[in-house]
Amino acid sequence: MPEVKLVPEKWVDRYGDYLFNYTITRVNDSVLAQDLVSETFLAGLKSAHRFQGNSTERTWLISILKRKIIDQYRKQNSKKGKAEVRVSYLNTSDQEGDWLEERVSDLRNPTVEDEIEQRELGEALNACIAALPERYATIFVQKSIDNLETETICKEHNITASNLWVILHRARVQLMECLKDKWFNENE
Numbered sequence: 032m033p034e035v036k037l038v039p040e041k042w043v044d045r046y047g048d049y050l051f052n053y054t055i056t057r058v059n060d061s062v063l064a065q066d067l068v069s070e071t072f073l074a075g076l077k078s079a080h081r082f083q084g085n086s087t088e089r090t091w092l093i094s095i096l097k098r099k100i101i102d103q104y105r106k107q108n109s110k111k112g113k114a115e116v117r118v119s120y121l122n123t124s125d126q127e128g129d130w131l132e133e134r135v136s137d138l139r140n141p142t143v144e145d146e147i148e149q150r151e152l153g154e155a156l157n158a159c160i161a162a163l164p165e166r167y168a169t170i171f172v173q174k175s176i177d178n179l180e181t182e183t184i185c186k187e188h189n190i191t192a193s194n195l196w197v198i199l200h201r202a203r204v205q206l207m208e209c210l211k212d213k214w215f216n217e218n219e
Contacts, residue, residue, distance in 0.1 A: 035084040042072055046089050050096055057100050067103060071096040152214060159209035167202040174199055 038045075050071060054064040074095050082091060160168050170188065173179045174195070181192055190198070 035087055037075075037079050037082055037088055039072075039076055039079065042075065042088070042092065046092055049089065050092060053093065054096060054100065058103065063103070067096065067099045070099050074099070155210060155214040156206070158213060159206050162209055163202055163205055167198055167205070170195065170198050171202040171206070 047068065050068045051064055054067050055061060058064055058067065071092055075092055078095075086094075160171065163171065166188070170184060173184050173187075174181070181195060184190075185192055185195055188195075
């Protein structure tokens with residue numbers, strides 16, 4: 032393979048659109064996609080001395096971009112689950128007014144209402160599973176709740192893997208319809 036040399040001054044023209052389109056399909060945010068592509072070009076410039084020429088420029092830039100996208104998801108997910116703090120201004124008639132911090136409920140520490148809602152949802156789900164045709168219910172529970180392997184379920188029911196996925200799909204569609212009636216409509 033002939034040695035490939037980097038030509039950073041042509042990256043934007045040659046690869047900008049491709050990298051942007053690649054990124055937008057993964058992050059679904061055009062501003063974030065532009066930022067990630069820019070960060071990719073910057074990281075490429077900083078690490079150009081490590082480029083060995085074993086791949087094309089585009090392939091090398093895509094590998095950098097993939098790491099940037101993964102880092103972005105890690106950063107987003109590391110923020111999940113942290114309590115949100117709201118600051119609001121309280122102005123009462125007997126005081127000048129004061130800034131208050133109030134903690135938004137932390138889903139890891141459910142309230143009594145949260146626990147009741149979860150129990151009711153569980154009951155609705157169990158009723159909907161019971162309403163499925165027996166074979167659908169059994170296969171759905173084995174795969175989705177008991178986490179049995181596809182091969183095990185297929186052998187037990189004498190079905191193919193594709194037949195299993197059709198049954199699971201049909202069971203999920205019926206469960207969703209049932210939950211819409213028994214759960215979502217009642218809780219609106």
